[in-house]
Amino acid sequence: MENIKHIFFDLDNTLWDYRKNAKLTLVNLFTEYDIENTYGKIFNEFYEAYYLVNQELWDGYREKTVSKEELHRRRFPETFEKLGIQNFGFSAEMEFRFMNEVADSQHLVEGTEEILEYLKGKYELHILSNGFEEVTHKKINGCIIKDYISTISTSESAGIPKPDPKAFQTAVDKSGAKISESLYVGDDWIADMVGATRFGMKAIFFNPLFENHLWIDEVPVIDKLVELKNYL
Ligand SMILES: [Mg+2]
Numbered sequence: 001m002e003n004i005k006h007i008f009f010d011l012d013n014t015l016w017d018y019r020k021n022a023k024l025t026l027v028n029l030f031t032e033y034d035i036e037n038t039y040g041k042i043f044n045e046f047y048e049a050y051y052l053v054n055q056e057l058w059d060g061y062r063e064k065t066v067s068k069e070e071l072h073r074r075r076f077p078e079t080f081e082k083l084g085i086q087n088f089g090f091s092a093e094m095e096f097r098f099m100n101e102v103a104d105s106q107h108l109v110e111g112t113e114e115i116l117e118y119l120k121g122k123y124e125l126h127i128l129s130n131g132f133e134e135v136t137h138k139k140i141n142g143c144i145i146k147d148y149i150s151t152i153s154t155s156e157s158a159g160i161p162k163p164d165p166k167a168f169q170t171a172v173d174k175s176g177a178k179i180s181e182s183l184y185v186g187d188d189w190i191a192d193m194v195g196a197t198r199f200g201m202k203a204i205f206f207n208p209l210f211e212n213h214l215w216i217d218e219v220p221v222i223d224k225l226v227e228l229k230n231y232l
Pocket residue numbers: 010011012013014186187188
C-alpha cells in the first residue's frame with residue numbers, strides 16, 4: 001500500500017488476545033467463587049453463557065443502545081440468569097474483579113511482537129480501541145505494545161464507539177495523521193472495516209476466525225498478523 005505513514009490498530013483480539021485473557025480470568029473467578037460445587041455448572045457452560053451475553057451487550061454498546069454502566073451491571077447477572085441460577089449474590093463483585101484482573105493477563109495475538117517490530121520505524125503506530133479508557137491503558141502498559149505505539153484513543157475518550165466516524169476522527173486528530181496517509185487494521189468487520197472505509201481510511205481486515213462477510217473490494221483480508229508484511 002502506498003503513501004501510508006500511520007497505522008491504527010484495534011486492540012482487543014487484533015493485538016491483545018482478549019479471548020484468551022478473558023477466559024483465563026474467568027477460569028480463576030469461577031474457581032475462586034466455587035461455582036461448580038455451589039451451582040453444579042461446569043466452566044464451559046458458564047463460559048458459553050458469558051460469551052453470548054457479553055457479545056450481545058457489546059453489540060448494544062456499539063449500536064449505542066447499551067451504556068458502559070449498563071454493560072458492567074448486566075453482564076454477570078444475565079450470565080447467571082441464562083444458566084438458571086437466581087439471585088446470584090456476588091455478580092457486582094465479580095464484575096469489579098473481572099475488570100481489575102483481566103488486564104493482568106498479557107497474552108498477545110500470535111505474531112504481534114514480530115509485526116510491530118517489523119513496522120516500527122517505517123510507520124507511526126497507534127491504537128484506536130472500542131474499550132474503556134482506564135482498562136485499555138492498563139492492558140497496553142502491561143505488555144510490549146506500549147514500546148511501539150505513539151497514541152492511544154478509545155471509544156470512551158472519543159465519546160462514541162467505532163464504527164462512528166467521530167471515533168476515527170478523534171484518533172486521527174490525536175495522532176496528527178492525514179486520513180489519506182492512514183491505514184486501519186482490526187478484527188471486527190462492522191466496527192473496524194465498515195467504520196474505517198466509511199470514514200475514508202484504508203483498511204485491512206484481520207480475520208483469524210475465518211468469518212464470512214460481504215467483502216469490500218479495496219479491503220484485503222489476512223488471517224495472520226505477519227501477512228501484513230505483504231502489504232506494508
Ligand atoms: Mg477487536
